[in-house]
Amino acid sequence: MRKSLSLLPVSLALSLSACGGAADTPTTGSSETIAAVEAPAGQKWSETVSKTEEGGIVMGNPDAPIKLVEYMSITCSHCKDFGDQAFAPLRDNYVDSGRVSFEIRNFVRDPLDLSAAILSRCGGEGPFFPLTEQALGYQTTMFEKAQGMDEATYTGILQSDPKVRFVRLAEQLGLIAFFQQRGISEDQAKACLADTTAAEKLMGDTQKGAEEFNIEGTPTFLLNGQKVEGTNWIMVEAKLKEAGAR
Structure with a gap:
């Protein structure tokens, strides 16, 4: 992953090799079930959302004994598959129980992914999870629009001033x-896309995650700080249950 906006790749082809497969099978364990934790009166734990020191955004009980982290890319088809299968049951059955917190850390793979991230x-933090889920659903349309750009247009966008680069790309992608x-709002979106400091931080957090946890593809999961062998919901849910979230 690049550390500088000036070093972003200019090829229109996506680096799909960095998007993991989903052929994993679950294993079983025998941890005791952890008791559910009630959310504050009138609230759900899934409504408790905040930023993390690692650059992610987490939902759930801040003191949840089981902490699930997903390194994900909005341009990864397997991340979309996981979102389709997992986001609702993960939120409703696990996060809202107070046993599990769920953090997403954007692992940006390409300029399209960075723009969407x-x-x-x-x-802000509040709408992050639903916006991410919906952005994953927009993946096919985004790819179609990217493929509709000629190489000269795409290269010209990436070689433009950093403050307009991602504005122009996001406009092309819809x-x-x-x-x-x-x-x-349009003005809000353009201001966010022009914020080179935020873009650099996302890329730096990606680099840091890749180095610290040897992440080579997405989605990659951490459970209480340890990598999970698996990229699908069946495998991840089995690990949550093993850890006592059942």
């Missing part, structure tokens, strides 16, 4: 209009 964070329909 910036916009998913543009409204991302500004997509997020505008979901509560992020």
